[in-house]
Amino acid sequence: MTKPLRLELDRSAKTPLAEQIHGGIRAAIANGVLAPGARLPSWQDLAAQLGVARGTVRAAYEKLSSAQLIVASRATGTHVADRPSFPVRKDKAPAPGSxxxxxxxxxxxxxxxxxxVPAQETFPATLLARMRAQAVRVEMSAPAIYPDPRGELDLRREIAAYLALARGIACTPSLIIITSGFSGGLGLALRVLGLESKTKVWMENPGFPFTRHGLALARLSIAPIPVDADGIDVEYGLKHAPDAALVVVTPGQQAPLGSTLSLARRSRLLDWATRRKAWVIEDDYLSELQLKGRATPALASLDRAGRVIHIGSFSKTVTPALRLGFVVAPAALASRFAEAAACLAPAPGPAVQLATADFIREGHYxxxxxxxxxxxxxxxxxxxxxxxxxxxxxxxxxxxxxxxxxxxxxxxxxxxxxxxxxxxxxxxxxxxxxxxxxxxxxxxxxxxxxxxxxxxxxxxxxxxxxxxx
Structure with a gap:
């Protein structure tokens, strides 16, 4: 080196001086300030330059040497180690049309x-931040054990109570599985159902493109079913794809045209699903967030044969940043949902769940x-x-x-x-x-x-x- 190595040390910091020296040199190497082959001062000279004990610099150099960032030789001194140059990798833009x-x-x-996405001005950011901070403290002070893969019992209890009140669904916490939003619930449901490749599934047309792509990734054969003022056209589906094993529907407020599935069509769909032993996934993406009048009860509230898998989410009602949703499993599938959650898709971390449970329980939701x-x-x-x-x-x-x-x-x-x-x-x-x-x-x-x-x-x-x- 032709000039002294510039390192700034904070003697009032809690970080040891040896660690500060190590970090400064490591950063200089990573940033290219010190190129491969660049000569470093001896640990004796650098100690004198920085005004620290020789052993302090020696400890930093030994750590850098152990990481193969520098090499020392009596004949040539201490140098930055040669290393292969790695091109900077940039994320490739998605393929056009993908x-x-x-x-x-x-x-x-x-x-x-x-x-x-919900309005930023209605989002109770300060309140939720305080609740999440408290929940994190609870999580960190709890015993180091694996949480229930179905989700925190407190949240499942609050969701069960809310669904009974607002969506007309009578269920116990044992039937509820906490997921990472709607997409997490859909993926979990498709794993549990285990439908064979090319199995027919009704999908609203128009319908949510992410859901359609998810069904395609599951290698299901999608039968597009038209939508009108009464929701999905059940009779069209019975005529053109009567052998379907699954229906994915947004009965509350059809996405994107907004119609509510009529009572007659709800009854017809559930009767057919019962006879056919088909499954119905209800995407209740807006829950009771209906701007005019009172929201229609969920399709699952009419299901007496256990054919409806109800999926809800807090993405539209609170914020998608929570990545929090839930599945209400039919009683016959509850154990399979629990197994799939335990082995393939456990619930998100406890802190966000506990904060959301408090948010609901205290009436804020x-x-x-x-x-x-x-x-x-x-x-x-x-x-x-x-x-x-x-x-x-x-x-x-x-x-x-x-x-x-x-x-x-x-x-x-x-x-x-x-x-x-x-x-x-x-x-x-x-x-x-x-x-x-x-x-x-x-x-x-x-x-x-x-x-x-x-x-x-x-x-x-x-x-x-x-x-x-």
Missing amino acids: FMEMYQELTAGPAIFQMG LRHLRRTKRVYAAQGDALLKQLRTRTANVALAGLAAVLRLPDGAPDLAIAREAASFGLAPTPLSLWYASTASARPGLLLGIATSPQKRIEASCDRLFEIIDRLT
């Missing part, structure tokens, strides 16, 4: 009109839902008012406004152009099973449409639509 490209585009944010409904209802009305000054082809559906576009309109290109302006409308065409059945349109999230920014955002969006159609 599922992961679509996934990243749909989940990027935050942005105006983004679907699937219901109060949060009531406040959220009021905010979303006001934002939905304001968004609809703005949109209807520009087009009549718009309607509210669940927590989104569905904006229909003319046939052939490039909704995907419009959405990508809008993203550069901080807007995130979701292309409706992506929700269809095929390009042949797809209808162009845009889904505009209500939760992420604050009233003070709606007018300007709508102006920008329609400028893009007019330019590209």
Whole structure:
């Protein structure tokens, strides 16, 4: 070396001086400040330079030598060890047109009109942070044992009580499995059912693209079933795919068109599932978060034969960052769900579960839902008012406004152009099973449409639509 090695030591810190010297040299090597072959001062010289004991520097050098970062020789002195150069690896962008490209585009944010995420202003961040901190302390002070793979009993009890009150489902905590959101619940259910490759499954068309891709990954044969004002068309499914073994449905508020599955169709679907011994996965993604009137009871509340697997989530009602959901298993499958959870997909860590249990038990969850409904209802009305000054082809559906576009309109290109302006409308065409059945349109999230920014955002969006159609 032609100049002294610059190391900053903090003698008031708790970190030993030898460790500080070791860390400083290691960082200099990692950052390229000290290149392979660079000569280091002897430990005697560096000790004098830093004003520390020789043994302190010697201990740091010995640790660096043990890590093969430096080499020492009486003949040539101490040098940075040669090491192979590794190219900096950058994450490759997903292939154009791939599922992961679509996934990243749909989940990027935050942005105006983004679907699937709650409003930041209604999120009780301070309260939940305090509860999670307390739960972490409880978790860290508990005995070091494996937690129940089905999830914390406290949370399963609170969910069972909530479901009885809000969704009409009578179940015990033993039937509830805590999962990592809806996708975790879906994956767990598909493992438990163990359906053979190419088994037919009904899927709403249009329907949630992530669910459709998950079913395809499970090597199931997807039968797209049309949706109308009464929900999934059960008679169409019976006519075109009567041999299906599974149905995945959003009966509360159909995603994305918002219709509620009628009582007649619910009864018809459950009767057929009972006779056929088919299974029904109920995606209750919004729970009771319905903006107009009271939410319809869950499909599982009508199930007397144990054919419905109910899956819920806190992603839309609280935040997707929790990655917390749950499955209500039919009694006949409870032990298999527990086994699959124990061996393949155990519940998330206890702290987030315990905090969520406290959040529900102390009444914060219901109060949060009531406040959220009021905010979303006001934002939905304001968004609809703005949109209807520009087009009549718009309607509210669940927590989104569905904006229909003319046939052939490039909704995907419009959405990508809008993203550069901080807007995130979701292309409706992506929700269809095929390009042949797809209808162009845009889904505009209500939760992420604050009233003070709606007018300007709508102006920008329609400028893009007019330019590209």
